Amino acid sequence: MITKVEPGVVSTDAVETEIAYSPDGNVRLLARSEGQWGENGRGAIYESRLANGKWSEFVVAAFSGAHSDSDPFFSPDGKFVYFTSDRGEGNDAANDRNIWRIAVVEDGYGAAEILPAPINSPADEYSSTLNGDGDLYFASMRAGGYGLGDLYVARSSNGRFLDPENLGPTINGKGGEWTVVTSPDDKLLIFEASHRAENKGGVSGDLYGALKSGGGWESVRNLRLLNTEGSDLGARFSLDGSGIFYASTHKKGGAQADIMQAPKALVLSHFSRIAAVSRSAHQVCVFTVPGFIESGCAKTGDVGPHEIAASPDGRFAYVPNHGVYPQPHDEPIEPDQLKWVNGSSQSISKIDLTMVKTVGEFQLEDCQQPHGVAVSHDGASIWVTCENDQSVQHIDAVTGERLRTINIGVAGVHEIKMSPRGNLLATANFDHGSISLISLDDDLSVDTIETGRGAEGMRFSSDGASLYVSNAFARTVSVIDVNERRRIRDIPTGGQFSIDLFVSETRDEIWVTHTASRDITVIDMESGEIKTKIALNSTPLGIIMSPDEKYAFVTMPRLNQVWAYDVETYEIIEKIDGVMEGDGLAWIPQVVN
Known part of the structure; x- marks a missing residue:
């Protein structure tokens, strides 16, 4: 190095x-x-x-x-x-x-x-x-x-x-x-x-x-x-x-x-960064926050990556290669110009975030079209959703060995998130319109809770007591009481095809991206009222916020960009180029020697 x-x-x-x-x-x-x-x-x-x-x-x-x-x-x-x-x-x-x-x-x-x-x-x-x-x-x-x-x-x-x-x-x-x-x-x-x-x-x-x-x-x-x-x-x-x-x-x-x-x-790598997945360029690009300087881009070993998760120490990221991806386009396109390539993959790429370089490729068995990924709190293992197999696989982060398979038993096991305590996993089951909670403290029991058609985006509250779920077709955000394993509230999002969300607890806001209506709505968590609607000129997709909730980042796939927002003013402060058909985003903490 x-x-x-x-x-x-x-x-x-x-x-x-x-x-x-x-x-x-x-x-x-x-x-x-x-x-x-x-x-x-x-x-x-x-x-x-x-x-x-x-x-x-x-x-x-x-x-x-x-x-x-x-x-x-x-x-x-x-x-x-x-x-x-x-x-x-x-x-x-x-x-x-x-x-x-x-x-x-x-x-x-x-x-x-x-x-x-x-x-x-x-x-x-x-x-x-x-x-x-x-x-x-x-x-x-x-x-x-x-x-x-x-x-x-x-x-x-x-x-x-x-x-x-x-x-x-x-x-x-x-x-x-x-x-x-x-x-x-x-x-x-x-x-x-x-x-x-x-x-x-x-x-x-x-x-x-x-x-x-x-x-x-x-x-x-x-x-x-x-x-x-x-x-x-x-x-x-x-x-x-x-x-x-x-x-x-x-x-x-x-x-x-x-x-x-x-x-x-x-x-x-000494600074905090974000990583953005480029589905059509089959790579992950990394940028500093602030400054938004490109650290580099790492090619994944296979095609059509969608999601990403980083290890807590900021040293590695894991990217399932889904196989299906938008046809590449170097210039911005309109939604009606979008075409899909139906590839096939059963792999996960491991990326060294210090050097922004792919250092491993884990081949999966019995896991067609892996999509979502989460990393354990100790960084020793990862969990990946297998969409076509209605299951989640637990993988050793060093060897790529499959440690176990958990059957969810419903269609479209799409996204996965780790709870703040690391004792619970949540999957969003898009086709079934539900989420599943997997207990890691006992016998890996699975509780499935219906939320609404097109369940996709998920965020836990900081104490892990609540889970927020965006439902694309239902146009709602469902609030799950994690301890009681039940849905306690549905909040209308005010947009069409509610694809992803992020929860700002310091501001009591829920930010929701909508692909069909091309906007971001900011919802008051307590009242459920829409505080503001950010109209866009193109389709948004993934969203995350910096831990200090100063910045929000949104992938704009048709524009091949990631947009950075000032959370206080809702204003765009940077348009980051070079992320073709961006999807998932991950926050990367600074690497400490």
Whole structure:
């Protein structure tokens, strides 16, 4: 997963701290110094060029070598190299470290120029990087910050930089923040911070990440799967967007630092995410929340996946391959253009969510068209519905071995959910118009309760005492008293073909998606009245909410999108592309090392 970059060439016995590639991919610059890390030894920027498919040896760049230089970074247009130097020019004291830049010209480089105040200050500045809009991010030890060193941004406007803005206490702490980079789209910030309690090395710097939301940064996470007990710093995004480069010291005392590479999916696994099933592309795509950055897409081993469930630790997802799926379409379509492909499958795909990669394919026996799936609370086993066999199978999550089969005995055993305590399973039996409760505490007894024609979507209350069921043809939500095993209420949904639902207990709301009337109704849980109806221009399908109930996510299959809603305002805040004929959704908690 994490690899050392070109041992002996890029990563040597010296201290390498940053690598930068020109936008055209033909030049790379490497910050390297000799001697002990952290002792302010002189560093230089080395250059290697690509010719005839081969990289030249690294040599000291023409603009470096006479001073201590570091932190090379190409501007997005490739016209400048930004770097840190102690050249002692300008209005600062000698040996002060400042941000410089140099023009890239046809035969090499122009003259180096120091960036004016207030970018540079009487204190040290480090690690200048630019996002796709040309905004300059950097670190500074200037007065007025939150700690030893803080991170700043100077916005680009009409060819010049505006006054720097401190990134604030969400990013900057009482310790020090020293190196920084943002993704070209400015959605992901990666920075180095020292003297934080959660750092693996204590005082040593660790890499942290943050996601952009509403114009600010939030969801700050220690990138624990990358960090070591030494210093980890100097992150840079790869040109193709597949991952990041960064430096890591791994010898006692910091006598050596190497350039490492980590895949994007691994970096983003530190954040909460959603997974969306693409029925027609036969894959699962994963996105961060917030930011909605794609971590990657994993192909399932067979065709027509519909539903998904993630393990409680966020490391694996399980996807039954149903076999039946909409005909693929790259562009949005109208409902009357939809055509179905009747395939066949008896398998479940196991996906590593850290790498967003399919790592297993479980072949099932006596389970035609598996559809719904649930994961046990310990992550050791899964439960899958077998539609054509009127049953549920219990499967070992590691070996794929069938542990038992539970006969439900009614038609259309479609969806399945695990109760909050993990002691009960519920199946939605679409063709029979019922749900079945399976007790996991005793002898696996099954109680079937009629709810209404087309029972499909289900959600337990947080205490497990109630189960809410959407009935597509009946246009109702049934409320089940789980302890008494009876239906106690039916709530009209106000729409046609009530396909899925989600319950917001903090807001006392039930959100219901309707495929025929193309809308989402938001129902008051107590009164049963419709609080609002969200009219849509296409067909909605699956729905989930983030655990904090800040965001709602809805698959829009005909549009090949997932829509993210602000639950407070009912407004769309993001349309996520690239999910062809999306169906099931799953919440993925951040992976903790």
